[in-house]
Each structure stands twice: as C-alpha cells, then as structure tokens.
Amino acid sequence: QLQLVESGGGLVQPGGSLRLSCVASGFTLDSYDIGWFRQAPGKEREGVSCTSSLSPGIYYADSVRGRFTISRDDAKNTAYLQMNSLEPEDTGIYYCAVTRPPPGATAICIVPAFDVWGQGTQVTVSS
Numbered sequence: 102q103l104q105l106v107e108s109g110g111g112l113v114q115p116g117g118s119l120r121l122s123c124v125a126s127g128f129t130l131d132s133y134d135i136g137w138f139r140q141a142p143g144k145e146r147e148g149v150s151c152t153s154s155l156s157p158g159i160y161y162a163d164s165v166r167g168r169f170t171i172s173r174d175d176a177k178n179t180a181y182l183q184m185n186s187l188e189p190e191d192t193g194i195y196y197c198a199v200t201r202p203p204p205g206a207t208a209i210c211i212v213p214a215f216d217v218w219g220q221g222t223q224v225t226v227s228s
Contacts, residue, residue, distance in 0.1 A: 102127040103217050105197050110222030117187050117226070123180040123197030123219055131175050133199040134208040136215050137182045141193035149195070150182060151210035153202065160210040164190070187226045194221040
C-alpha cells in the first residue's frame with residue numbers, strides 16, 4: 102500500500118546535473134523522514150541526504166555536500182534530489198526511502214533506520 106517510485110536517473114557527463122524525483126502513494130510525505138541513498142557496484146548502500154518531518158535539520162554525506170540538495174513538494178507528495186557537478190564517483194543506483202520516526206525523535210541517515218523503499222533509479226556519470 103505504501104509505495105515510493107523514483108525517476109530522473111540516466112547517463113550524464115562529469116560536471117552535469119540531474120534531478121531525481123520520488124513520488125509517494127498510499128501515504129503523505131509530510132509526516133515522514135525522507136532519505137536518499139545510493140549503492141555503487143561492489144559497495145554497500147550509503148546515505149546521501151536525509152531530512153526530517155520533525156526537525157529543520159538536513160544531513161548530507163561529506164562527498165556530496167555543496168553539490169546535492171534535498172527538497173520536497175507537499176502539494177505533489179514528492180521528494181527531490183537535485184544533483185549538480187556530478188562526478189564519476191556518484192555513479193550508482195539511487196533510492197528514496199521514508200520512515201516515521203518515534204514521537205519526538207529524528208531518524209539517523211542510515212539504511213536500517215528506514216522502512217519503505219523505492220525500486221531505485223540508475224545514475225551513471227561517465228565521459
């Protein structure tokens with residue numbers, strides 16, 4: 102019933118930009134923490150950026166800080182990840198995920214903290 106669908110991935114040259122979208126169905130995003138994760142070949146899935154419905158704090162991985170921006174549009178029930186100045190090291194499958202944190206708490210931006218996941222969208226940065 103609760104589903105997330107990512108889109109917007111593709112092949113891009115180094116230095117280029119992509120905007121990923123994550124559309125939620127079966128629930129409204131405004132009461133959930135949102136996370137973007139990625140998994141490169143042969144590597145573990147890692148947190149890229151997370152934002153909380155209960156806190157203004159936003160997390161960015163050191164490798165993407167200053168280049169990526171997480172946002173949401175409540176009217177469209179959609180989360181976004183704007184990716185600029187892309188590098189080959191950004192290549193991987195990107196997933197959006199959500200979780201409803203405990204009352205008065207905020208989820209940590211790690212895989213075990215999130216419950217509902219999208220199917221992923223491939224991002225390839227190559228010249």
